[in-house]
Amino acid sequence: MMHSIVPPYLLQKIADADDTRMARASASARRALLARDSIQDARLLSTEKPPASRRESDSGEPGARQSAVGTSPGGGSRHSSEAAPAPTLDRTVYTARNTEQLPGSKVRSEGEAPSSDVTVDEAYDGLGATYRLYDEAFGRNSIDGRGLPLLATVHYGQDYDNAYWDGERMVFGDGDGEVFGRFTASVSVIGHELSHGVTQFTAALDYQGQSGALNESYSDVMGALVEQYQRQQTAGEASWLIGEGLFTPAVQGTALRSMIAPGTAYDDDVLGRDPQPADMANYVETTDDNGGVHLNSGIPNRAFALAAIEIGGFAWESAGQVWYDTITGTLAPDADFVAFADATIAAATARFGADSAKTKAVRAGWVKVGVLEDGAAS
Amino acid sequence: MEQPAERSGPVVAVTVVRSGGFAGLKRTWEATAEDQSSAKDWLGFADSLPWGRVPSQDATSADRFVYRIVIVVRSEVRHEATLPESELTGGWRELVDRVQQQADAPGGSEPHCQA
Numbered sequence: 334m335m336h337s338i339v340p341p342y343l344l345q346k347i348a349d350a351d352d353t354r355m356a357r358a359s360a361s362a363r364r365a366l367l368a369r370d371s372i373q374d375a376r377l378l379s380t381e382k383p384p385a386s387r388r389e390s391d392s393g394e395p396g397a398r399q400s401a402v403g404t405s406p407g408g409g410s411r412h413s414s415e416a417a418p419a420p421t422l423d424r425t426v427y428t429a430r431n432t433e434q435l436p437g438s439k440v441r442s443e444g445e446a447p448s449s450d451v452t453v454d455e456a457y458d459g460l461g462a463t464y465r466l467y468d469e470a471f472g473r474n475s476i477d478g479r480g481l482p483l484l485a486t487v488h489y490g491q492d493y494d495n496a497y498w499d500g501e502r503m504v505f506g507d508g509d510g511e512v513f514g515r516f517t518a519s520v521s522v523i524g525h526e527l528s529h530g531v532t533q534f535t536a537a538l539d540y541q542g543q544s545g546a547l548n549e550s551y552s553d554v555m556g557a558l559v560e561q562y563q564r565q566q567t568a569g570e571a572s573w574l575i576g577e578g579l580f581t582p583a584v585q586g587t588a589l590r591s592m593i594a595p596g597t598a599y600d601d602d603v604l605g606r607d608p609q610p611a612d613m614a615n616y617v618e619t620t621d622d623n624g625g626v627h628l629n630s631g632i633p634n635r636a637f638a639l640a641a642i643e644i645g646g647f648a649w650e651s652a653g654q655v656w657y658d659t660i661t662g663t664l665a666p667d668a669d670f671v672a673f674a675d676a677t678i679a680a681a682t683a684r685f686g687a688d689s690a691k692t693k694a695v696r697a698g699w700v701k702v703g704v705l706e707d708g709a710a711s
Numbered sequence: 712m713e714q715p716a717e718r719s720g721p722v723v724a725v726t727v728v729r730s731g732g733f734a735g736l737k738r739t740w741e742a743t744a745e746d747q748s749s750a751k752d753w754l755g756f757a758d759s760l761p762w763g764r765v766p767s768q769d770a771t772s773a774d775r776f777v778y779r780i781v782i783v784v785r786s787e788v789r790h791e792a793t794l795p796e797s798e799l800t801g802g803w804r805e806l807v808d809r810v811q812q813q814a815d816a817p818g819g820s821e822p823h824c825q826a
Contacts, residue, residue, distance in 0.1 A: 495732045500771030513734075522733065529773040540773060548773065576734070589734045604736065620793070621728060622777055623768065627735025 420474045423482040424460045426453050429489045429504075436502065437486045452517050456485040456505060459523030459559075466524070466555070466562045467531070470649040471657045476530035483527065487517060496522055498529035511581060512604070518578050519588075524559030525552040525575065536664040543669040545626035550633040551660050557592060557638075558653045568641040568648040574598065593638040595631030611635050613670075613703030632702050633670060640698035644691050651691050652698075655681045674699040722750035724783045725757070727810045731777040731796075742813035754789075756809075757782055760802050762790045769795035778807060 427437035428450075440453050447454045460483045467473040475481045484502035493506025496516035503526040505516045516522055529552050532538055538548040553575050561571045575598075576589035586599020586607070595609035609631030610616055616632065619625045637656060641648035658680035665672065677699070681692040699705040721743030730737045744750040769775060775796040780803075782790040794803060 495734070495774065495776065497733065497772060497774040499775075516733065525733070526774065533771075540770075541768065552773070579734075608735075621730035621737060621779060622735060623731060627731060627733075 420468050421480040422461060422464050422468075422475075423480065424457055424464075425482060425484055426456045426460075427484070427486045428453065429486050431488050431491050431507070433490050435486055435489075435499070435504065436484065437488075450487075452487045452505070452507070452515050455515075455517035455520075456487050456503070456523065459517060459520045460485060460503075460527070462520050462563045463524045463527045463555075463559050466559045466649065470558075470562060470653065473531070473657075476527055477534045481530075485523075487515075496526055498526045498533075500533065503527060508579070508581075512584055513579055514581055516579060519560075519576050520563060521553075521556035521560045521575050521577065522579070523556075525556030528552040528555035531555070532660060535661045536659075536668070537666045538664070538668065539666050540623055540626060542624035542626075543629065544667050545623050546629040547633055547668060547670065547673050549626045549630035550637070551656065553590065553592060553630060553634050554637050554653065554656050558649045561647070562649055565647075567646055568638075568652075569645060571648070573638045590631065590634070592631075592634040593642070595635055609634075611702065632704065633673065636674070636698040636702045636704065638698075639701050640694045643694035643697060651685075652695065654684065655691070655695055658684060670704045674704045721745050722747065722785065723753050725753070725806075725810050726779075726781045726783075727807050728779040728781075729776050730779070731775065733774040740811050740814040742810045750784075754782075754784070756802075757790060757806065760790075760806065762792055765792060765794055765798050765803070767793045767795070769797045772797060778803075780806065 422443065424441075424443045425439060426441045427435075428440045429435065429437035440450065441448050441457050447457075464475060464483060467475070475483065485505065486502060487505045487507075489504045489506050491507075492509040494509055494513045496503065496505045498504075503523065505522075506513075508514045508516060529548070532548050532551055536551075538544045538551070540548055556575055557571065557573060560566075561568075572588075573593040574588035574591055577587060579589060580586050580599065584599065584604060585601040586604070588598045590607070590609060591598040595611040596607050598607040598609075600606045608617070609628055611631060612635070613632060617625045617628045619628070622628065637652055640655075641652040644651040655677050659673065659676045662676060662680060664676050668676070677695050678692060681689070681695045685691040696705065700707050723744040725742050727740045728737065729739075744753050772795070777793065777795055778799055779793045780791070781788060799807060
């Protein structure tokens with residue numbers, strides 16, 4: 334007869350916690366596995382969307398690659414594309430009605446009045462907040478730079494403990510109610526997911542190892558900036574938390590990640606401690622999670638937050654602009670941390686000057702986390 | 712040729728490690744077969760799966776889960792595979808579902824933490 338066992342260290346941890354919170358969480362995890370075929374079917378049925386993976390430079394279409402490097406140092410934060418169509422915000426939110434069928438039923442389209450469903454409206458508003466950051470701060474017209482409609486599906490699965498980008502849309506679970514609440518609750522999550530779309534259309538960073546961690550980190554950076562822009566917070570005022578409020582009150586933690594202090598977002602009897610490293614000395618070598626893309630992203634996350642705080646003011650006008658310039662520049666898909674760091678310094682130099690305080694702060698951030706050696710940057 | 716079950720340790724141990732997802736939380740489920748009958752039943756199903764012929768990465772998605780499945784028979788690895796969530800269909804899904812059901816059964820375990 335089959336029976337289950339748990340590794341001893343987990344048994345001890347759970348025994349010590351004397352916690353029964355995970356009953357629904359386990360069932361929701363099983364249901365999280367049932368999503369695949371419906372997504373593939375939805376992609377095949379979609380005939381009006383662009384290919385799922387395409388760099389702007391490959392298509393030759395107007396986008397953001399022309400945007401930053403070489404523009405006036407210290408210039409304003411807006412720099413629109415001459416050939417791009419006028420910015421157009423076009424949001425559609427669907428509900429999967431707690432099934433795993435995508436896209437689900439349309440529940441709110443652009444311009445329609447708020448629904449009676451807070452999750453639908455959070456997704457709708459979050460799409461708008463993300464669009465506004467990219468448009469108003471960086472002059473980018475939607476995630477592809479060409480006004481691509483923004484799509485989201487909420488109420489995906491039953492107790493589904495995740496939110497993801499499937500190459501065409503954002504998908505949000507409601508959480509199991511014991512560990513996670515709904516994933517639309519933090520606008521940083523929505524900004525994070527849509528920014529995966531931006532990366533898909535620009536640098537197309539490979540979702541593996543260091544390039545994958547950079548892909549994740551860029552999404553965290555922009556997720557944080559969407560929240561800061563919405564709140565009009567300076568870098569010094571910002572929480573630098575990703576996914577604040579997603580955990581239920583039963584979990585001992587404030588957020589899923591801390592950009593300024595990786596490894597401190599939660600410390601829970603059952604979940605354990607936030608495993609993100611804060612510097613290269615603690616880089617995690619693993620084959621799980623596509624090579625630890627959600628772990629080692631803590632290192633470039635901290636480099637960004639340190640630079641932004643050192644510079645001061647609104648982060649989207651300084652470090653955020655540099656990161657955006659970098660992701661829309663000539664970065665290779667397999668770029669590692671050092672290549673990305675060098676690219677940010679080049680972008681900061683082009684925009685603000687080599688001897689500017691902003692460029693020095695960007696360089697110092699990478700030195701602080703151990704990606705660059707002091708004085709070794711280009 | 713079946714061998715008599717050893718008195719200590721399981722005949723078959725199946726481990727499922729789920730990593731990734733937006734939160735990046737790692738979670739592990741494990742089930743074991745202690746006798747020859749259930750071990751034969753388990754391996755009959757597991758051996759039919761296309762080990763070594765499944766993509767290990769999802770080229771278009773981000774923040775989805777990654778599943779690593781390891782089957783150990785008498786302390787030796789018999790099968791091992793890493794699958795993106797998008798590939799966890801058909802028999803793979805059934806395999807993982809079966810392990811999770813065993814782990815979640817009364818008397819089973821409910822690990823939910825990082826390694």
